[in-house]
Amino acid sequence: MTAPTADELTTSVEDYLKAIYAITRQGHPASTSDIAGWLGLSAPSVSGMVKRLAGQGLLEHRPYKGVELTAKGRRGALTVLRRHRIIESYLVERLGYSWDSVHQEAERLEHAVSEVLIERMADALGNPEFDPHGDPIPRPDGSMAEATSTPMPDIAVGQEGVLRQVRSNDAEQLRFIASVGLKPGAVFTVLGQQPFHGPTTIRLGDTEQVIGHQIASLLWCEVPGEQG
Amino acid sequence: MTAPTADELTTSVEDYLKAIYAITRQGHPASTSDIAGWLGLSAPSVSGMVKRLAGQGLLEHRPYKGVELTAKGRRGALTVLRRHRIIESYLVERLGYSWDSVHQEAERLEHAVSEVLIERMADALGNPEFDPHGDPIPRPDGSMAEATSTPMPDIAVGQEGVLRQVRSNDAEQLRFIASVGLKPGAVFTVLGQQPFHGPTTIRLGDTEQVIGHQIASLLWCEVPGEQG
DNA sequence: TAGTAAAATTAGGCAACCCTAAATATGGCA
DNA sequence: TGCCATATTTAGGGTTGCCTAATTTTACTA
Known part of the structure; x- marks a missing residue:
């Protein structure tokens, strides 16, 4: 009981989760400098934030070794990724964006959009499985189609x-x-x-x-x- | 020359400008407690922020008397208001939101959306002059149709x-x-x-x-x- | 195995914003 | 005109997140 998950991650936290998700896709834990490079931040900033995120149970930190997402952290990352890719798909399909110009816009919107809006956009598009870049869109439950191309x-x-x-x-x-x-x-x-x-x-x-x-x-x- | 306006207001700043714009519509300057009430903040918080905004040239502060927007502040407020109302219109027209449920969504999106996206949404809707609540939508130049209903x-x-x-x-x-x-x-x-x-x-x-x-x-x- | 360069962490700061408690200015009323 | 309630501002704190400089750990190489 008490504060179950208190969802509502901040923009920064969501960005860290996305970055760590992307980096750890390669199989190995994400190092502090990997994350710093990915996000354009200093290593000490990352060190500090990593500690906070580990405290929130979003990732597991082995000091001097690197971090990996916990189940909770991965859930957060996939949620943001779904938002990002649905937004990109929508902007390209419905608002005439070219597939190579949507990234920046999606990068900001993904932190502001509600789950309701994402699902409405997804429905409007027929619940696509791939975004305009060919990347698979996580489903609401976190599963994902295999990338086939x-x-x-x-x-x-x-x-x-x-x-x-x-x-x-x-x-x-x-x-x-x-x-x-x-x-x-x-x-x-x-x-x-x-x-x-x-x-x-x-x-x-x-x-x-x-x-x-x-x-x-x-x-x-x-x-x-x-x-x- | 040098830092012309450095646009890019923070979410908080945009909210203050919107609130002050709305309050001063009535004709009189906005008092600290008006603003605090409108935004759900404490009076001291508002006092502090008002000082900062005045320093940025967004509003004019007569201590103990109240604040009014400068031309620059008004421009900011109208930009946010345009974003808000275009977003509401789009969500109702294109994504099946009911006109009374869009406010909250727009409240968050208005701070994340780019000018490009707003204009694309506006174009997609045929550049509407009124939002689903009947409120006039500021034009990009800041002018506005008369509210007639x-x-x-x-x-x-x-x-x-x-x-x-x-x-x-x-x-x-x-x-x-x-x-x-x-x-x-x-x-x-x-x-x-x-x-x-x-x-x-x-x-x-x-x-x-x-x-x-x-x-x-x-x-x-x-x-x-x-x-x- | 010692030594060192690279990576990570700790220390110490700063800016934006918010809050409560304490001081101060205003303005209306007796 | 003086007092007092109310509004406003100042004082003092807290959090999130980012930064630079200094320190510590690791891991590679000689």
């Missing part, structure tokens, strides 16, 4: 892929992409990927194509058998 | 009025309102108004009607000659 530059060399979505509204770009023979459903094999945002080389039918990073990262592809 | 309980006794809008989506309520002979365009005279949210008595044609406050405040009316 990947930007072309992230596909391992040698892998075969199927183009699923072209993330651009730019007529010029779309025309170029079509001109090299790529359209949703196209099957290709990745032959090479230069590092440092270099071009991707693919075999498409009988031809080889070299695709610059800017374009390649608009091409979201499914890699057969990638799922668990 | 008033809720029935706010009409002075003896005044004649014309029903312009029934602010309800509730079928029951609409049926009741129609049953007493009221429909948009109906002309009536206010015979009495009990205080403390008491009923309004009107003459409508040959009959007298007593209308409870809940219903009466849904009835937005035009009072001939009220405008300037």
Whole structure:
């Protein structure tokens, strides 16, 4: 009894949870400097906040080792993530934002929006499972669809892929992409990927194509058998 | 040159400006306790904040006398008010909120929304001049349409009025309102108004009607000659 | 294993805002 | 005109969160 969870996290707390969630996705605990870098804060600020959050039961802190989210912290992070991605989806679908300009707006709104509004937006959109960036949207219960597509530059060399979505509204770009023979459903094999945002080389039918990073990262592809 | 205005007011500051704007609408300066009452804060808190806001050039403070907005302060207040009313309009029009449930949501969003988003929502709605409560929406330049209708309980006794809008989506309520002979365009005279949210008595044609406050405040009316 | 560079934490401060208690100014009434 | 209730402001504190400087821990390397 007494103060059960007192939800209502502050903007700062929500940002920390999101950051830690994103960092720990990689599998290892989040270090103080990881978090500081992610949020653009000084390490001592993070140290202090981490202590407070651990005190609230939102994360587990092993001093000098790093932090991980508790179940409660993860719940908070997923709630914010759902808000963020629903907002992005809504702004793109209903208010004409381009998918690459919504982030900043969502970043501020996600802390101000009520659960009711999020669910109304979600309903209005037909409860989408993926946002305009192709990232899966956490469901209200915290579960999430498997991410099934990947930007072309992230596909391992040698892998075969199927183009699923072209993330651009730019007529010029779309025309170029079509001109090299790529359209949703196209099957290709990745032959090479230069590092440092270099071009991707693919075999498409009988031809080889070299695709610059800017374009390649608009091409979201499914890699057969990638799922668990 | 140098720091021109450094816009970006905090949530608190925006709330103070809105409150002071609303209070000073009545013509007289806003007293510390008026503001405290409006915002639900202690008088000393307001005293302190007033000093800070005056320092920022947002309002003029005559100690022990009260405060008024400067041009800069008024601009801030009208910006927030525009945001608030556009948001309310959008939520009602596009996301199925009832006009009496949007206030709280708008109260939080108005501090998080960008100017771009507000203008997109406004465009999507066809740049409305009035919000779902009948209040005029400040234009981006700060000007505002004249408010031409008033809720029935706010009409002075003896005044004649014309029903312009029934602010309800509730079928029951609409049926009741129609049953007493009221429909948009109906002309009536206010015979009495009990205080403390008491009923309004009107003459409508040959009959007298007593209308409870809940219903009466849904009835937005035009009072001939009220405008300037 | 000692030594040191990097990472993390502690110390000490600051700004925004809010609060209660204590002092002070105002303005109306006797 | 003087007194007093009321309104306002000043004093003194607390919290959240961020920062820089100093200290401590860790972990890698010689």
